[in-house]
Amino acid sequence: MTTPRFSDSAALARFFDSARALLGEARVFDSASDGATYADQMAFDTSRHQPSGAVAATSAEEVGSLLRLAAQHGVPLWPISRGKNFGYGGSAPVQAGAVVLDLSRMNRILEINETLGYCVVEPGVGFYDLYDALAERGHKLWMSVPGNAWGSVAGNALERGVGPQPYGDHAAQICGLEVVLPTGETVRTGAGAMADNPAFHVTRNSYGPGWDQLFCQSNFGVVTRLGLWLMPAPPATMSLSLQLPEADDIERGIAAFQPLRLRGLIDHDAAWVSYVGIASYIGPRTMFWDGEGLLPESVGAQIRRDFGLGWWNAEVNLYGEEAVIAAKAKAVEVELRDKGIAAGEWTVWREGDPITASKRGIPATRDMMMIDWLGGRGGHLGFSPVMPSDPKLAAAQFRRTRARYDEFGIDYYGAFGVGGRQTVAVNEILYNRDDPDQQARVGALFEALIADTHAAGFGEYRTHIDYMDAVAATFDWNDGAMAQLNARVKDMLDPAGILAPGKQGIWPARYLA
Numbered sequence: 001m002t003t004p005r006f007s008d009s010a011a012l013a014r015f016f017d018s019a020r021a022l023l024g025e026a027r028v029f030d031s032a033s034d035g036a037t038y039a040d041q042m043a044f045d046t047s048r049h050q051p052s053g054a055v056a057a058t059s060a061e062e063v064g065s066l067l068r069l070a071a072q073h074g075v076p077l078w079p080i081s082r083g084k085n086f087g088y089g090g091s092a093p094v095q096a097g098a099v100v101l102d103l104s105r106m107n108r109i110l111e112i113n114e115t116l117g118y119c120v121v122e123p124g125v126g127f128y129d130l131y132d133a134l135a136e137r138g139h140k141l142w143m144s145v146p147g148n149a150w151g152s153v154a155g156n157a158l159e160r161g162v163g164p165q166p167y168g169d170h171a172a173q174i175c176g177l178e179v180v181l182p183t184g185e186t187v188r189t190g191a192g193a194m195a196d197n198p199a200f201h202v203t204r205n206s207y208g209p210g211w212d213q214l215f216c217q218s219n220f221g222v223v224t225r226l227g228l229w230l231m232p233a234p235p236a237t238m239s240l241s242l243q244l245p246e247a248d249d250i251e252r253g254i255a256a257f258q259p260l261r262l263r264g265l266i267d268h269d270a271a272w273v274s275y276v277g278i279a280s281y282i283g284p285r286t287m288f289w290d291g292e293g294l295l296p297e298s299v300g301a302q303i304r305r306d307f308g309l310g311w312w313n314a315e316v317n318l319y320g321e322e323a324v325i326a327a328k329a330k331a332v333e334v335e336l337r338d339k340g341i342a343a344g345e346w347t348v349w350r351e352g353d354p355i356t357a358s359k360r361g362i363p364a365t366r367d368m369m370m371i372d373w374l375g376g377r378g379g380h381l382g383f384s385p386v387m388p389s390d391p392k393l394a395a396a397q398f399r400r401t402r403a404r405y406d407e408f409g410i411d412y413y414g415a416f417g418v419g420g421r422q423t424v425a426v427n428e429i430l431y432n433r434d435d436p437d438q439q440a441r442v443g444a445l446f447e448a449l450i451a452d453t454h455a456a457g458f459g460e461y462r463t464h465i466d467y468m469d470a471v472a473a474t475f476d477w478n479d480g481a482m483a484q485l486n487a488r489v490k491d492m493l494d495p496a497g498i499l500a501p502g503k504q505g506i507w508p509a510r511y512l513a
């Protein structure tokens with residue numbers, strides 16, 4: 001079994017023994033099969049990031065004690081909320097042999113405040129749990145959910161997950177955290193720094209520096225409680241399905257959405273999704289074509305005809321008072337017409353209609369069907385650059401990315417979530433883990449995409465654990481001054497260097513010596 005750097009099997013055994021004394025037998029998982037359970041289930045080689053095992057905390061106090069034990073025994077801990085970060089590493093740590101700190105049993109919804117529009121959750125609360133709780137209370141607040149909603153509300157927000165709903169920038173909705181620092185002390189951010197302050201989860205402009213975002217995509221603390229703003233249920237929605245017939249149409253697709261988003265006429269990042277992605281939710285590729293190599297364009301055209309798809313597909317939703325959104329709908333139609341995009345009929349939903357009538361923050365896992373695209377034991381890897389919502393830049397990024405997919409023989413599947421200022425591209429690389437030839441091609445494709453995107457001048461907003469150093473290295477302004485600042489903060493907060501070493505390319509000093 002691999003042991004993490006600066007640790008050995010004796011230290012790991014001592015850590016697990018003392019964790020057992022703290023937590024009892026039932027919440028310590030240190031057999032080889034336990035380690036395999038927490039490995040990256042989407043990887044070709046699951047041993048690459050296989051942890052030694054896991055320990056499951058049920059309170060912030062236990063998290064603090066476990067961090068102290070980790071420092072005492074020199075064992076790295078990797079926190080997960082529900083561990084469903086698929087495409088970016090799942091529940092697995094950067095370093096093989098690290099111990100997973102599983103928070104999925106801390107799954108209480110601490111508060112739902114319908115008047116002020118927020119909820120407070122522990123890390124193990126899943127999107128389904130929160131949805132059920134909101135449904136029980138009559139759907140007065142609506143959620144934003146990622147495409148695959150198996151994971152946790154907190155873990156996803158902390159990783160800056162996105163959804164196609166109005167509050168779809170999940171990290172931006174965070175307000176007020178409770179965090180256990182690597183040395184074991186617990187802090188509350190913002191207004192929560194004052195005991196029992198009722199403004200804990202309603203303001204980010206409390207006294208002093210704002211710390212919430214420092215715990216997103218970092219390894220500076222373990223979040224044990226998270227406030228998240230939720231949108232009030234609108235009295236009505238209007239939805240429009242749109243299609244663009246050709247691959248190169250992505251440029252006018254982005255040109256149409258960007259000003260609508262910036263001016264507030266649409267209040268969510270509508271995403272243009274390429275047809276292969278949608279086909280992969282319908283069935284495996286053999287359902288459409290039984291050949292080898294890239295899906296031929298003629299078969300693609302047939303799939304689009306058979307299922308009424310465009311090369312790119314999007315849904316625009318308007319939320320609010322019916323008279324207001326009806327007026328917005330007119331403005332949207334004008335903008336679309338101006339860009340030569342055909343708009344059909346809007347679908348209207350009104351309060352009281354069945355809530356399942358359309359896509360409105362209802363958690364689903366259908367998107368995971370994509371991993372069956374090439375048969376065998378499927379997997380996927382996400383490549384996610386962020387760029388200005390500039391149609392020419394985004395179209396160039398698309399063409400570059402697609403050319404690389406073609407070069408490495410992988411069917412292109414990308415989606416562009418268009419904001420008023422930024423566009424996030426989520427490119428899924430779908431593969432069959434039983435095919436070693438695909439393993440080499442997927443790795444080469446990913447490295448080419450990082451280099452191409454860096455050469456174009458921008459970077460990823462999030463990446464898989466395999467590529468955290470490579471992507472961190474692309475943020476290189478002023479000799480990597482930002483990386484140096486991250487490293488300094490890391491050493492100050494985590495002098496023993498035991499919390500998630502290597503996450504986001506941030507390593508404790510001794511690893512850098």
Ligand code: ADP
Nearest residue numbers: 080081082083084085123151152155156222223
């Ligand atoms: P999800 O449950 O939504 O699938 P994960 O639990 O897989 O999300 O978390 C994704 C990543 O986010 C983890 O690998 C970890 O690096 C970070 N993370 C998750 N939860 C926490 C937390 N409570 N505190 C600090 N970091 C966290």
